[in-house]
Amino acid sequence: MTATATAEPQKMQFKTELKQLLDLIIHSLYTKxxxxxxxxxxxxxDAIDKLRFEALTNPDVLxxxxxWQIRLIPDEKAKTLTVRDNGIGMSRDQVVEHLGTIxxxxxxAFLENLKQAETKDRPELIGQFGVGFYASFMAAERVxxxxxxxxxxxxxxWESDGQGEYTVTPAERPEGRGxxxxxxxREDAAEFLSSWRLREIVxxxxxxxxxxxxxxxxxxxxxxxxxxxxxxxxxxxxxSRQAIWLKSKSDVKPEDANAFYKQLSHDYDDPAKTIHISAxxxxxxxxxxxxxxxxxxxxxxxxxxxxxxxDLYVRRVLIQHECEEVVPPYLRFVxxxxxxxxxxxxxxxxxxQHNPVLAKVKSNLTNRVxxxxxxxRDGERDAxxxxxxxxxxxxxxGTAQExxxxxxxxxxxxxxxxxxNTKPGEYTTLEKYVAGMKAEQKEIHxxxxxxxxxxxxxxxxxxxxxxxxxxLLLVDPIDEFLASSxxxxxxxxxxxxxxxxxKSDETDEQKKQAEAYAPLLTALKDKLATDAADVRLSRRxxxxxxxxxxGEGAMSAHMERLMxxxxxxxxxxxxxxxxxxxxxxxAVAAVKALHAADAADPRVEALGRLLYDQAVIxxxxxxxxxxxxxxxxxDAIVTAAGAVPVAAx
Ligand code: ADP
Numbered sequence: 001m002t003a004t005a006t007a008e009p010q011k012m013q014f015k016t017e018l019k020q021l022l023d024l025i026i027h028s029l030y031t032k033x034x035x036x037x038x039x040x041x042x043x044x045x046d047a048i049d050k051l052r053f054e055a056l057t058n059p060d061v062l063x064x065x066x067x068w069q070i071r072l073i074p075d076e077k078a079k080t081l082t083v084r085d086n087g088i089g090m091s092r093d094q095v096v097e098h099l100g101t102i103x104x105x106x107x108x109a110f111l112e113n114l115k116q117a118e119t120k121d122r123p124e125l126i127g128q129f130g131v132g133f134y135a136s137f138m139a140a141e142r143v144x145x146x147x148x149x150x151x152x153x154x155x156x157x158w159e160s161d162g163q164g165e166y167t168v169t170p171a172e173r174p175e176g177r178g179x180x181x182x183x184x185x186r187e188d189a190a191e192f193l194s195s196w197r198l199r200e201i202v203x204x205x206x207x208x209x210x211x212x213x214x215x216x217x218x219x220x221x222x223x224x225x226x227x228x229x230x231x232x233x234x235x236x237x238x239x240s241r242q243a244i245w246l247k248s249k250s251d252v253k254p255e256d257a258n259a260f261y262k263q264l265s266h267d268y269d270d271p272a273k274t275i276h277i278s279a280x281x282x283x284x285x286x287x288x289x290x291x292x293x294x295x296x297x298x299x300x301x302x303x304x305x306x307x308x309x310x311d312l313y314v315r316r317v318l319i320q321h322e323c324e325e326v327v328p329p330y331l332r333f334v335x336x337x338x339x340x341x342x343x344x345x346x347x348x349x350x351x352x353q354h355n356p357v358l359a360k361v362k363s364n365l366t367n368r369v370x371x372x373x374x375x376x377r378d379g380e381r382d383a384x385x386x387x388x389x390x391x392x393x394x395x396x397x398g399t400a401q402e403x404x405x406x407x408x409x410x411x412x413x414x415x416x417x418x419x420x421n422t423k424p425g426e427y428t429t430l431e432k433y434v435a436g437m438k439a440e441q442k443e444i445h446x447x448x449x450x451x452x453x454x455x456x457x458x459x460x461x462x463x464x465x466x467x468x469x470x471x472l473l474l475v476d477p478i479d480e481f482l483a484s485s486x487x488x489x490x491x492x493x494x495x496x497x498x499x500x501x502x503k504s505d506e507t508d509e510q511k512k513q514a515e516a517y518a519p520l521l522t523a524l525k526d527k528l529a530t531d532a533a534d535v536r537l538s539r540r541x542x543x544x545x546x547x548x549x550x551g552e553g554a555m556s557a558h559m560e561r562l563m564x565x566x567x568x569x570x571x572x573x574x575x576x577x578x579x580x581x582x583x584x585x586x587a588v589a590a591v592k593a594l595h596a597a598d599a600a601d602p603r604v605e606a607l608g609r610l611l612y613d614q615a616v617i618x619x620x621x622x623x624x625x626x627x628x629x630x631x632x633x634x635d636a637i638v639t640a641a642g643a644v645p646v647a648a649x
Contacts, residue, residue, distance in 0.1 A: 047087025330398030
């Protein structure tokens with residue numbers, strides 16, 4: 001490329017997104033400046049891991065030096081703090097690529113997520129995410145990076161004040177391969193020169209980092225002894241570096257496991273559950289330490305892009321961060337470490353896919369996580385409900401995905417639902433629902449909507465309530481997909497109660513009624529043709545006069561609202577629904593009488609439209625023409641009050 005051996009600094013621009021990010025970091029983001037150190041130490045440890053991994057197949061890259069170390073070098077006089085590693089280093093092109101753009105897709109997602117309400121409400125999520133290297137600018141007015149790639153070539157110096165430009169210059173690095181990140185500290189960040197403060201931060205955020213984090217400390221000998229005032233440099237290792245996941249459960253104090261979890265996940269809270277696994281003597285040997293987070297993390301917002309929260313080690317060597325081969329995607333909220341002694345150390349990342357050893361690890365881990373959840377469900381109800389409120393959507397996703405898979409029934413049994421038989425905030429399970437079904441009830445009923453409040457008084461529920469049949473109230477955005485992909489549970493099919501009525505239960509009396517209503521229904525069908533696909537009598541209504549139902553195969557009203565909100569509504573006009581009228585309702589009977597007396601009475605259409613609009617309101621949708629609705633309603637009020645309406649339509 002353009003790497004000429006000139007010592008002139010070359011000025012370059014940050015990419016736009018990065019400018020935005022830096023601006024946010026410097027001006028508004030972090031209340032906890034200290035986390036920059038966590039990010040830099042983590043980068044240094046990654047750089048060491050990368051080199052160590054490469055050395056498994058090509059030991060020459062080490063050049064004989066594998067004394068891994070991350071050094072913190074505070075300089076009181078220069079007011080700088082340097083984080084030094086002897087890892088893989090970066091070439092000039094890599095420096096430009098990694099420190100001049102946002103390479104990480106996660107950072108882009110982060111910027112997008114910043115705009116979302118959830119991040120605003122929970123600022124700790126931002127700390128959980130971490131913005132890596134750029135966090136340095138929270139504490140530094142200028143950052144210098146000097147790096148020498150393990151692949152050889154010239155060392156390079158990168159420098160920036162975070163204001164939109166940076167320079168790169170050829171440089172020397174007497175220490176050889178590795179990277180120095182030097183922060184020229186802001187005035188209000190002088191605390192990061194203090195050794196006790198650095199010690200405290202490392203303990204808090206980086207204690208389990210596997211490589212030693214060493215503080216090069218210039219000690220001023222105190223007191224009046226002969227050597228007072230003499231400066232001596234001492235090295236002090238700050239982190240305990242335990243591979244805590246290799247220890248047996250009884251040797252790990254819960255508080256240590258929690259501290260490990262926090263470092264791993266950047267979460268501020270303790271996990272809801274810790275799972276120690278030691279698989280020995282079976283088909284595959286491994287140890288794992290897994291955590292179920294108490295709160296839903298940022299991963300939820302990064303969506304399906306992230307597929308795992310579990311790091312894969314082989315005998316303490318990190319092989320892959322967030323390894324997708326050890327858990328199914330729906331368990332991506334589980335955090336932790338798995339260390340598998342049965343894999344060769346030099347396993348390549350490519351061959352991790354379809355690796356039979358990992359397939360066994362995966363099935364074992366999945367089983368253990370599901371078992372833990374089952375135990376919580378059965379033994380710690382409150383804790384399970386709290387867990388489910390945060391992470392239930394993952395289990396629903398799993399139930400939907402595992403179509404026909406062996407874990408499907410198990411996952412379905414882990415789901416919690418509100419129903420017409422539960423109080424708000426209380427839940428039932430499919431198993432309990434089926435156990436409570438009446439002998440004559442063939443199907444599991446459900447109704448999908450935006451919130452319990454909006455659907456629990458729905459006219460659709462009236463007949464079920466009267467028959468004493470429970471209806472599941474599904475209010476999660478994912479529920480519609482879940483219900484349609486779950487399809488059935490224990491041979492009982494799941495059916496939405498707002499679908500067209502399948503059965504025609506016509507007794508003699510009902511037949512007579514149908515005949516009497518036929519002229520009105522034909523008239524209304526004609527007059528409401530632009531809005532309703534059909535107008536017919538309903539047997540499902542008890543108290544309400546009218547309801548709208550989706551024809552078989554049509555999209556439900558809830559789904560349509562969701563699509564409209566996602567901006568997909570414009571592509572196709574909403575499917576017309578069927579207007580069902582309750583023949584036993586006085587309002588409907590009154591319209592019939594009006595039509596029978598004078599088929600041309602304009603009030604027939606006006607009142608028919610009122611019935612239609614009230615059904616639209618009842619299902620939680622918006623009426624197309626609110627002012628026309630108000631006019632018709634007002635006319636009806638005037639008539640009811642005994643005066644003569646101004647206009648009938
Ligand atoms: P992340 O580490 O999450 O990918 P960063 O912004 O912290 O994001 O770093 C961007 C990239 O810069 C890293 O992915 C890595 O390739 C490189 N990098 C950062 N610090 C170092 C270092 N100490 N040694 C080698 N490469 C580094």
